[in-house]
């Protein structure tokens with residue numbers, strides 16, 4: 779399975795996988811989102827992660843600098 783990407787994101791994919799594995803529990807309601815994951819946005823030198831809880835709708839965000 780391959781997905782076209784505009785830029786090499788191997789390291790980002792690894793980071794994303796780590797977030798997917800460790801950070802899927804909602805801080806607001808404690809719901810564990812097994813199906814979902816983090817949406818990743820890159821803006822210049824930063825990476826924004828966003829996760830929306832399917833149970834309560836809380837938005838959790840992380841920001842990393844490259």
Ligand SMILES: [Zn+2]
Nearest residue numbers: 804807831834
């Ligand atoms: Zn929640």
